[in-house]
Structure formats: structure tokens, C-alpha cells
Amino acid sequence: MQPKLSFDRSSGWLRVKESKKKKIFDFSSEYLNFLNACKTERESVDFIKKEAEKKGFRNINGSRKLKSGDKVFYESNSKNIFLAVVGQPKINVVVSHLDSPRLDLKPLPLIEESGIAFLKTHYYGGIKKYQWLNIPLEMRGVVMSKGKKINVSIGEKDDLYFTITDLLPHLSQKQMEKKASEFVEGEDLNMIFGNMPSDSKKKVKESMLSLLNKKYGMIEEDFVSAELELVPAFKAKDLGLDRSMMGGYAHDDRSCSYALLRAVLDSSKPKPTSIALFVDKEEIGSEGNTSAGSMHFVNFLEMLKEKCSWKERINEILISGESISADVTSAFDPFKKDVFDVNNSNELSKGVSIEKYNGSGGKYYGNDASAEFFYRIRSLANKNKVIWQTGEIGKVDIGGGGTVAVFLAKLGINVIDAGIPVLGMHSPFEVISKLDLYETYRLYRVFLNEQ
Template sequence: MELEELKRKKRNVWEVYPEEEIEKFSKIYSNFLSEAKTEREIVLKGEEVLKEKGFINIDDSINGEKLYKKIKNKSLLIIKKGEKSLKEGFNLVTAHIDSPRIDIKQNPLYEDTDIAFLETHYYGGIKKYQWVSIPLVLKGVIIDKNGKTININSEKDNIIFSIPDLLPHLARRQAEKKLSEAIEGENLNVLIGSKPGKDVKEDKVKNYILKYLNEKYGIIEEDFISSELSLVPYGEAKDIGFDKSLILGYGHDDRSCALTAFYAILDSELSEKWSLVYLIDKEEIGSEGNTSAQSMIFDEALLNFVEDYKELINIYTKSSVLSGDVNAAFDPNYKEVFEPKNSAYINNGVVMTKFTGRGGKYDSNDASAEFIGKVRNLFNENNVVWQTAELGKVDEGGGGTVALFFARKGMDVVDMGPAVLSMHAPFEIISKGDLYSTYHAYKVFLGKFK
């Protein structure tokens, strides 16, 4: 063989995939991303699409070829039966649909110096300073005193909020603090109004807000206790750059994996093995809770198709998983935290991450060479543009995914997703071409992996 044939070559997505296909898929993705900014909204919109495509809710019947299951309106399992029995195992792509945000506390509403605020508690790993002085919207649900569910979407009503920041003229002491301490969590209180109510002597603004909420939504102050309300960035996902080759949007981590997996299973043809996509909640806070990757609900759903748990465990050992999660794109402005030979690069395709974790591979799944070899060869045979990477330098930091929770069940698992700039910021950046490559990789895996 010639020397050049021995070397591994990087490929650019724009030089492999048709540009019209990249742009077409990116538009579909951006529209979904802009409309659905919380896990509840993603599940609701996802269910609408699944019904249109002929999928049947498992709670109604398990006899169809295309099925789905909602888990408490915050997670979604999608199933396409294959030519072979489930006993032969399945191919699964899983991704999380929660993203860093700012949640509203259970006793949030107060007034101070004729201004009304809601107290908050941030969710997931955020840089708190990035969330002040930007437009925010309120989304979620409130369960009122009668048990009625009230959906809140202030963006739809064009109602916008913001968290005030300290002016630089008086921020000398603030500027001397560590970046992580300059904005304290207890100071992330969101400004919601300043107009005084009539015919009241105290807390005039708070009372005005309470009256407004009661008239618009029919709620009282105590209803906040039984609510799940979140502040997320206002606005649609946008194409950026002179060439419009990148997408700026909220929640690319991990919806760039979740939505590509969603459309991959919709567009995939009948395969030998069963195809599954599992969109899950709570990854950003450690995958705890009954809508997370550690929940038994996944097992419960599949037990509908097998005789007992022993048989299910045997199926798991024959199954393969792509853990859809993003990796950090190499940022030339912060070269010092990356190891260039093992970093993910914009436009080099979907990123295969053999292991995550921290330091000496703690808290990670470390995919086997045999499994990676099979995935790699499958991608090469089907012209998938892909790359490999770790998450920064060995001792620089680290991060985790849901991969280890599925590996514990006996499945082969490897992390796979696009590279992201400004990860966990209110607005993150991905390449349109990498997004399409991720969709291509998932579709090939679901339909052809053996």
C-alpha cells in the first residue's frame, strides 16, 4: 500500500454530503428546537409527529409494528419492530432532552422596593453570569388546587423576563471575585413586573401580579407549590456566519442528538433487529429520578414483549447502543484546555467518544475495541463522516453521559454526537453539516448494525 493509504484522513462534511440535504434537515431541526424548549414540549410535539406517522401508544396496544411510550410526559420511548424476534437483541439510540436552565422555586413570588421578582434555583451545570441581562421566557406546568393542569408558555404570549445584573460602575468588588462566584445562585431572581395594584396598601406590585396570574391562568399563590416552571432563553434558533453554516440555539446539548435520533428512526426502513430510540430526562443532574436513564421504566416497557426479567437480561446482552451525547468542539480561543490530536472539530462529522468521565476514566463507560471496530466499519461502508475525541485534556476536567447506565445492563455502548461550541451556555453553536452527519450515523446504525 502507498504511504498515504496508511494514514487516517479527516473529512469535511460539506465536501461529502449534498448541501441541499444538509440545509433541508437543518431547517427541520431548527424549527423543532425553536418550538420545543423543555422536555415536556419535546415529548408533546414528538407524540404529535409519531401519531401522524402511524405509531401506536404501548398503553393502548403492543401489536403494532411501530410503537411508543410516554413516561410522565418527560421521556419518550420509540420502537420499530424488526424482521427478527426481540430475543435476538435490539439497536438503540438514546439521548437526553433536558438542558441547563433556571427553575422557579416553590415559594417564589415577592416584592422589594416596588419591584416584583420570582426566586429561582438553577438546573444543571451553568455559568451563572451568562444568564443575567438576557431575555428569558417562562415555560412549564402548574397543577391548581382542583388538580387541573395549566400549561404555561410565556413565549407564545410574547411575555418576556430578565434577571438584572450589577452595573460596572458599582461592580468593583464583584469584579474581584472568582468568575464562578461573581453571580450567586440566590441572586438569580427574575424580574417580572413593577406596576402597582389598586385598592391595596402593601405589596402593591406583588398583588397586581397575583391578580394578573389569576385572571390569565386561574391560579392562586399556593399553586406555585405544585408547579414545574423553568426560565429558558427567548428566541428562535438562528443560522450564523456569513455562509450561514452554523446554528446558534438553546439546547443543542443534547437535542442535537435527541432530534436527529427521532428523525432517524422515523426515516429508517425495516431492519433485521428491532430499532429503539429512547429520549430521556434528568441527565443534566446525574440521571436521578423516575424519568431518567436509571429509571426502571425502560425495563417495564420491554417486559411487555418478553416472558420474564431473565429473558430481558439475555436480550440486553445481545443489544447495542449509541449513547447520543455531544462533545466539546475544539475552540481556538481556548487551546490550552484541549489535546489537539484527540479533540472534536467543527465540520469533521459526528464524534465517537470511546469514554467520558474524569481523570483516570472514573464514572465512565469505556466502550470495547470489538464494538467500536464494528461501528467504525459500518460507518465507513456507508460513507458516514465521523471522528473520534476525548473531552479535553486528561486532568483538565471531564463530564459524564448516560452510557454507563445502559452498559450496566450488559449492552455494548459508545457515545456518539456532534461537536458543540459554547456548551451549556444559553445559546450554543453547532455545524449544520455535523448535525446531518449525526442523523446519518444514527439512521445507518438503527437500520444496519448487526
């Protein structure tokens, strides 16, 4: 029989049966529930921990001895969480990130101008600032007040929105002459918070502080230590007349995070120890003690080694380990062909993207997987009939991007990127394919559940 010579780049929908399509749609529906419930890292960690505990995972700090098949989790600062299913002292690791581009409040954000109260913001991650104008926003996060942690969520559930207004087109002649990067300044991303003074003697700002104090017990000083995020208020939903796609906020990288969560929850007595890492701060370079660049993963591994009575040294476990960086990548946009290499681009509904390298220009600031390890992962995908594709984020000299893969590589672990192609990445409303989400889950599952 003559071998197939060409790489199959046909639509994944043409390669699946009707019975599998139902699984894809059911899986995607559950993902949308997660995406709408979890719009911050803290909410995501809470969700992951609850789902893990339902499946028998327990806090590693409360475990004295561990054996093969045991399931544990490790949480840090409510901003990252690691899950492990114990096997042999060889590790298969998949890491995703829970943070997404957004607007954070400044330390003292509340101001009043012309009878309107505003909250000043500091954008987080790489955004096109103009995309955050005139869209419905909500505020989520935590406030520390009087020694207590207060969860704050104001928006969709209260049947109210916030927004940052743009200039009307009738007065925008000079504005429209500016470059897109200068169209709106960061200091002008001020969210409308209120407009009604409580009486003739009080300003609107004072009325807003009174409302916050009444509902949450807050005073203005509490803003200083708060973690309050402004995120799009609209819900993620099916997209397209055929419902083959999904549109919403934070597919980057919660789509990969959800696929990873389901994969590790479905792991049962794998031969290697399966580890799922859900980290923070990727969008700002993985700086900070809840990021992939922190010591938490090594600390977690030390705890596993001790409680499992492994004889191997940590360095030996790391260097013999294998890992996948679970992050999204760019999807080809047919109306913006000038920034893509058409033959080396990922497309919607052609499966999980497995990328040998990332970075920018001459592969700067990126990971480059070895030929042997890429072959191992694509062979695993092919053996299990996972639909996959490969590509680059864009043309060589146009730009680029990196992932947390570099931080695992620094520990000596073999690592490759594999994730979901996204249209409109880093915008308030990103687009992904349901099929790509499901195939990404399948790749993570077979990798973590190897026997």
C-alpha cells in the same frame, strides 16, 4: 492499490457534493423549527409523540400482539418517551436526553423588593451563572390548579421578555475582583416579574398574583407543585455569513434528540428491533423516575417481549443488544487551546463524534467501549460513508463529563457515545455545525435500520 494510512480529518464540507449540501441545509431548517418550538422536556415529548403518530406509531399499552414491522411508543410522566420498530429479539438502541441546563422556579418564588416583583430561581444542571444575566428569558411549564393541568408559556409569543439584571460597571469594582464562580450567587438569580401596582392599596406582588389568576386561574399555592422553567427567549437561528452553523439554546442535547427522532421515523422493518429512548434528568446525574437510571426501559422491554411472544429472557436480550449514547461533546475552541489536547479534540464540521470513553481524570464515572464494538460502529460508518471524527472532551486533568452510556452499560449492553460537537456547551446560546447534525442523523439511521 496502497491503503490510505492517515485518518481523514479534513472539513466535511470538502467531502460532500452540492446536492448533499442542500439536504443538510433543509434538514437543519427543520431542526431549528423543532428547537424553537420545544424548550422544555414536556414540549419535546409532545412533539415527538405527534410526529411518531403521523408515521404510524401507536401506544404500546393499547397493543395486544406485535409483529415484525409494527411501530409502538411508550410514554412516562410526560417527561420521557420511547419509540420502537419491531424486528427480531435482538435490540439496537439509541438514547438521547431531552433536558437542558436552565433556571427552575423555587416552590414559593414570588417576592417583592423596592416596588419590584421578582421570581426566585434554583438553577438546574451545570451552568456558568453569570451567563444568565441580562438576557431575555421566558417562562414555560405546567401548573396544577383545581385538579387541572395548565400549560404555561409566557414570553416570545406574547411579545414580552423577563430578565435577571446585573450590576452596572460603574459600581462593579468589588464584583470584578471575584472569581467567575462567585461572580453571582445562586440566590441572586432573581427574575424581574413586574413593577406596577394595580392601585394604591395593593403591592406589586398582589397585582402579579391577580394577573396570573386572571390568565391561568392560579393562586400562590399553585407555585408549590408547579414545574415552571426559565429559558432563553431568543430564537435559534443560522450562524455565520455562510450559514454553515446554528446558534441557540439547548443544542445539548436536543440536537442529538432530533437526529435520533428523524432516524427512527425513517426506520422500516429493520432486522433487529430498533429502539429510540428519549430520557430526562441527564443534566443532574440521571436521578429520578424519568431518567435513564430508572426502570422504564426494562419495563418497556418486558412489554415488547410479552407482546411479541419472544422466548428469550430479558437478560439475554439486553446482553446481546447494542447501543449508542446520543449526546453532544465539546468542540475545539482555538482561542482556549490550553484546556484541549489538539490532536484528540473534535472540531466543527468534521462529522459526528464517536468517542470510545468519557468520564474524568482516570476515566472515572464514564463508559469505555470495547475495541471490538468501537470497530463495529466505525466500520458501519465507513461502509455507509458517514463523515465522522473522534476525540476527548478536553485534557486529562482539566475536567471531564459523563453521559447516559453508563446506565446502559450496567444492563450489559454494548454501548458507545456518538454525538455532535458543541461550542459554548451549557450556555444559553450554543453553537453547532449543520454538517455535524446531518452526519449524526445518518449514523443513527444506519444503525437503527440495519437489515
